[in-house]
Amino acid sequence: MxxxxxxxxxxxxxxxxxxxxxxxxxxxxxxxxxxxxxxxxxxxxxxxxxxxxxxGAAGADTSGAVSSQGPRATGSYMNIGFVALTDGGWSTAHDIGAIERGDHDPKVNGFTMPNAEISLDGNVDPYFKGFSNIVLKIDSAGETGIELEEAYGLTTSLPANLQIKFGQFFTEFGRQNPQHPHAWSFLDAPLVLNRMFGPDGLRSQGVRFSWLLPTPFYTEALVTLANATGGTTSSFRSPDSPEIHGGVVDDRQVQHASDLLIAPRINTSFDLTETQTVVLGASAAFGPNNSGPSAKTQIYGADLYWKWKPAAAEAGFPFLSLQSEALWRHYDAAQRVAEANPALILPTEVLKDGGAYAQVLWGIKPRIVAGLRGEFARGNQSAFVSELRRDQSRWSPNFTWYPTEFSKIRVQYNYDNRKAIGTDHSLWFQLEFLIGAHAAHKF
Amino acid sequence: MRLMNFYKISVIALIGIASAASQATAQLRVVATTPDLASVAREIGGDRVNVVALAKPTEDPHFVDAKPSFIVTLNRADALIEGGAELELGWLPPLLENARNGKINAGGPGRIVASEGIRLLEIPTSFDRSKGDIHSLGNPHFMVDPVSAKIVARNIANHFAQIDPKNAATYNANLARFNARIDTKLGEWQRELAPYRGAKIVTYHRDFIYLAQRFGFTIVDELEPKPGIAPSPSHLAQVIGEMRRDNAKVILVQPFQNRKTAETVARQTGASVLDTPQQPGAVRNTTTYFDMLDNLVRALGTGLGAQK
Missing domain, CATH: 1.10.287 (Helix Hairpins)
Incomplete structure (x- = not known):
C-alpha cells in the first residue's frame, strides 16, 4: 500500500x-x-x-492519545429514532385510493396511520456505515403491515471519491423518490411519482456506485444495479404490473444481466449567490417488464431545486424554495393474453406516460411554511385501458407549522381533476411526532 | 526555432503551474464550521493555512443548510474544525457522509474538535426534549469566553502540528503569540467591563452563559422559554416581570435572532437591545476573533454604561 x-x-x-x-x-x-x-x-x-x-510496533504507540478531558461520550453504538404520521380528513372522491395512490397517503375519510417508522443507523466499523428503516403502517381495513423499507450498508473510506451502497434501498432517481415521508413538504406523494414508481416508490435490493467528480462545483455521478422484480419495482417486473399492461404476467427468473434494473443519475449544484443555491439532476431507469419475455421499460427524469435563504435567518427562516421534477416513461408492452379475459390477446404497443410537479415553499417566519404544488400525469391511448394511466392533475395549497424539528402539524387542500371522472376536493390534516435520534436532512 | 520557442514557453508554463500547484498544496486546506473557529485557525496557521468557514457570520449556527458546495469543500480539506458539542448536529453529518474524505474522519489528526478539553456548562443529567433543544454534551456557545478560545487554539495547534510537522514550530509560536494576546486583551476587556460586574442581563437564547461567567454578569432569563423554543407571550410577560423586579436593563441579541421581540420587551421595561454578534464578520470591521470580542465588549460597555 x-x-x-x-x-x-x-x-x-x-x-x-x-x-x-x-x-x-x-x-x-x-x-x-x-x-x-x-x-x-x-x-x-x-x-x-x-x-x-x-x-510493526504500532500497538505500543500511544501518541494519538491526547487529553482525556474530551467531551463525554453519549448514546450507544446505534442511533434509534421513531417517527409516526397521523392523517385525518375528508374527500369528495368515492374512491380515495384512486387519487391517493401512495402507501404513505391518506387512505380513507377519517383517519389514517400511513407511516410509523423505526430508523436505525450507526458506524459499522471504520469502513462501513449501516442504516435501516422498518416501516409499520395500518391499511384502510385497520390491519398493520410491516416492511423492511431500507437496510443498507454504505462505504466510508473508499479511495478516488468513490462510495458504494448495498442492500435494500430507495433508488436514487430524482429528488423525492429517495426521501422518507418525514422529509416531504406535502402530505401525499406527487402523481407522477406514483405513476412511475408505484405506491411505495422505487426501491429494490442491489448495489449503488457513486463518484464525486473532481469538478470545482458539486457533481456526483451514480449508478444503481438492482433486482427488477417485486412489488416496489412498479414499472418493471412487479406482480402488480397487470394494472399497467393488462396482460398475464410473464413470470421468469433472472437469466441475464439485462434482467436487472439499471438506474444512472447525475446530480450537480451551484451557489448562484451567497444566499441562493440550485441543484440540478438527471436520472434514468432501464429494466425489463413482465408483459413479455423481452419487454423493456425506460424511465427518464429531470429535477430541479432552488432555494433562497437570507444571510441572517432565524432557525432557517425565512426562505423560499422551488422543487420540480418531470418524468417520462416508455413501456414496451409485448403481445400478451389479457388477464381479465384469456380469449383476448392484447397487441404489442408502447405505453407512453409522462408528468411533472412543481412546488413552491415559502418559509414565512420561524417554523411556519406555506406551500403550493401543481402537477399532472398523462398517458397515451392503449388497447388496455389502465386506471393507473388516466390523465389527471392536481393543485395542492398547504400550510405547515413545525412547533420544533420534532413535530409537525400540516393542513392541505387538494383539488383533483381526472379525465372522464371530474373534480374532487379533499381536505387533509397531518400530525407527526419524532422521538429519539433525528438524522439531519440533506439539502 | 519556432518549435524551440513553443517548447520553452510550454516548459515555463508547466513550471509555473507546478510551482503554483505546489504552493497551493503547501498551504493546509482548513475548513471550520463557524467563522469564530476559522479566525482562531488563521491566527494559529498564519500563511501556512487557507481557512474557510461554512456558516455565514450572520447565520444561526444551529440551522445551516447542508449545501452541496460544502461537500466539495470538505472533500478537499486537510482538516476540519468543528465546535464538537452538537452545535452542527443538524447539518454536518450528511455533508461528511458524502464528502468521502478520510483525512477528516472522526478520530484522525485532520478532525479537530474545538471543545475538547473545555469544561462545558449545562451538561444535562437526563435527555428530555420537553426541556427544549438541549445538547447532550453541554452548552456549545463557549467561544465568547476568551479562555475557551485559548483551549481551542491549543487543540488547533496540536492538530496542525500533527498534520504538517515541518511547520510545527510556526504553529506553536503562533499559539504562544495568540495566548499572549488573549491574556493582554482579556485584561483590557475585564477592565472595561469591571464597572458592570454583577449587572443583570437578558439574552434571547442561552448563548451568553460563558461570557456571563467570565465577566461576572447575572443572566436573569432568556426570551426563549426553553432552548430553541420560540418566545411565547406568556413567557415574555414573565420575563418583563423579572426584568422589572431585578432591574435588568439590557437584552442581548445576535443578528439571526428576532430583534422585534427583544424591542417589544425593551419598550415594556425601559431596557435597551444590544446587538452582540458572536461571529467575526457579522458587523463591519470585525474580521478577527479579537475584533469580534472588542465589538462585543464595546457594545456591552456602552449599553450597560448608558443604563447606569
Whole structure:
C-alpha cells in the first residue's frame, strides 16, 4: 500500500522533470535527473522501511492519545429514532385510493396511520456505515403491515471519491423518490411519482456506485444495479404490473444481466449567490417488464431545486424554495393474453406516460411554511385501458407549522381533476411526532 | 526555432503551474464550521493555512443548510474544525457522509474538535426534549469566553502540528503569540467591563452563559422559554416581570435572532437591545476573533454604561 503511494508520488514528482527533459536533452541534465530520481527512490524506500518498522510496533504507540478531558461520550453504538404520521380528513372522491395512490397517503375519510417508522443507523466499523428503516403502517381495513423499507450498508473510506451502497434501498432517481415521508413538504406523494414508481416508490435490493467528480462545483455521478422484480419495482417486473399492461404476467427468473434494473443519475449544484443555491439532476431507469419475455421499460427524469435563504435567518427562516421534477416513461408492452379475459390477446404497443410537479415553499417566519404544488400525469391511448394511466392533475395549497424539528402539524387542500371522472376536493390534516435520534436532512 | 520557442514557453508554463500547484498544496486546506473557529485557525496557521468557514457570520449556527458546495469543500480539506458539542448536529453529518474524505474522519489528526478539553456548562443529567433543544454534551456557545478560545487554539495547534510537522514550530509560536494576546486583551476587556460586574442581563437564547461567567454578569432569563423554543407571550410577560423586579436593563441579541421581540420587551421595561454578534464578520470591521470580542465588549460597555 505504501509502496503504491510512493510510486504515485514519484510519478507526480517526475512529471515536470520529464517535461523538462524533453526540451533539454543534454546528457548532464539527464544524469542529474536520474541521480535525483534515484535519491528520491532511495529516500522513499527508506521511508517505507522506516514506516514498516514503526507500524510493526504500532500497538505500543500511544501518541494519538491526547487529553482525556474530551467531551463525554453519549448514546450507544446505534442511533434509534421513531417517527409516526397521523392523517385525518375528508374527500369528495368515492374512491380515495384512486387519487391517493401512495402507501404513505391518506387512505380513507377519517383517519389514517400511513407511516410509523423505526430508523436505525450507526458506524459499522471504520469502513462501513449501516442504516435501516422498518416501516409499520395500518391499511384502510385497520390491519398493520410491516416492511423492511431500507437496510443498507454504505462505504466510508473508499479511495478516488468513490462510495458504494448495498442492500435494500430507495433508488436514487430524482429528488423525492429517495426521501422518507418525514422529509416531504406535502402530505401525499406527487402523481407522477406514483405513476412511475408505484405506491411505495422505487426501491429494490442491489448495489449503488457513486463518484464525486473532481469538478470545482458539486457533481456526483451514480449508478444503481438492482433486482427488477417485486412489488416496489412498479414499472418493471412487479406482480402488480397487470394494472399497467393488462396482460398475464410473464413470470421468469433472472437469466441475464439485462434482467436487472439499471438506474444512472447525475446530480450537480451551484451557489448562484451567497444566499441562493440550485441543484440540478438527471436520472434514468432501464429494466425489463413482465408483459413479455423481452419487454423493456425506460424511465427518464429531470429535477430541479432552488432555494433562497437570507444571510441572517432565524432557525432557517425565512426562505423560499422551488422543487420540480418531470418524468417520462416508455413501456414496451409485448403481445400478451389479457388477464381479465384469456380469449383476448392484447397487441404489442408502447405505453407512453409522462408528468411533472412543481412546488413552491415559502418559509414565512420561524417554523411556519406555506406551500403550493401543481402537477399532472398523462398517458397515451392503449388497447388496455389502465386506471393507473388516466390523465389527471392536481393543485395542492398547504400550510405547515413545525412547533420544533420534532413535530409537525400540516393542513392541505387538494383539488383533483381526472379525465372522464371530474373534480374532487379533499381536505387533509397531518400530525407527526419524532422521538429519539433525528438524522439531519440533506439539502 | 519556432518549435524551440513553443517548447520553452510550454516548459515555463508547466513550471509555473507546478510551482503554483505546489504552493497551493503547501498551504493546509482548513475548513471550520463557524467563522469564530476559522479566525482562531488563521491566527494559529498564519500563511501556512487557507481557512474557510461554512456558516455565514450572520447565520444561526444551529440551522445551516447542508449545501452541496460544502461537500466539495470538505472533500478537499486537510482538516476540519468543528465546535464538537452538537452545535452542527443538524447539518454536518450528511455533508461528511458524502464528502468521502478520510483525512477528516472522526478520530484522525485532520478532525479537530474545538471543545475538547473545555469544561462545558449545562451538561444535562437526563435527555428530555420537553426541556427544549438541549445538547447532550453541554452548552456549545463557549467561544465568547476568551479562555475557551485559548483551549481551542491549543487543540488547533496540536492538530496542525500533527498534520504538517515541518511547520510545527510556526504553529506553536503562533499559539504562544495568540495566548499572549488573549491574556493582554482579556485584561483590557475585564477592565472595561469591571464597572458592570454583577449587572443583570437578558439574552434571547442561552448563548451568553460563558461570557456571563467570565465577566461576572447575572443572566436573569432568556426570551426563549426553553432552548430553541420560540418566545411565547406568556413567557415574555414573565420575563418583563423579572426584568422589572431585578432591574435588568439590557437584552442581548445576535443578528439571526428576532430583534422585534427583544424591542417589544425593551419598550415594556425601559431596557435597551444590544446587538452582540458572536461571529467575526457579522458587523463591519470585525474580521478577527479579537475584533469580534472588542465589538462585543464595546457594545456591552456602552449599553450597560448608558443604563447606569
Amino acid at each position: 505504501y509502496h503504491t503511494r510512493s510510486t504515485i508520488a514519484l510519478a507526480l514528482f517526475a512529471l515536470p522533470a520529464f517535461a523538462g527533459a524533453q526540451v533539454t536533452p543534454s546528457k548532464s541534465k539527464q544524469d542529474s535527473i536520474a541521480r535525483a530520481d534515484s535519491i528520491a527512490r532511495a529516500d522513499s524506500i527508506a521511508l517505507v522501511k522506516q514506516l514498516e518498522k514503526e507500524l
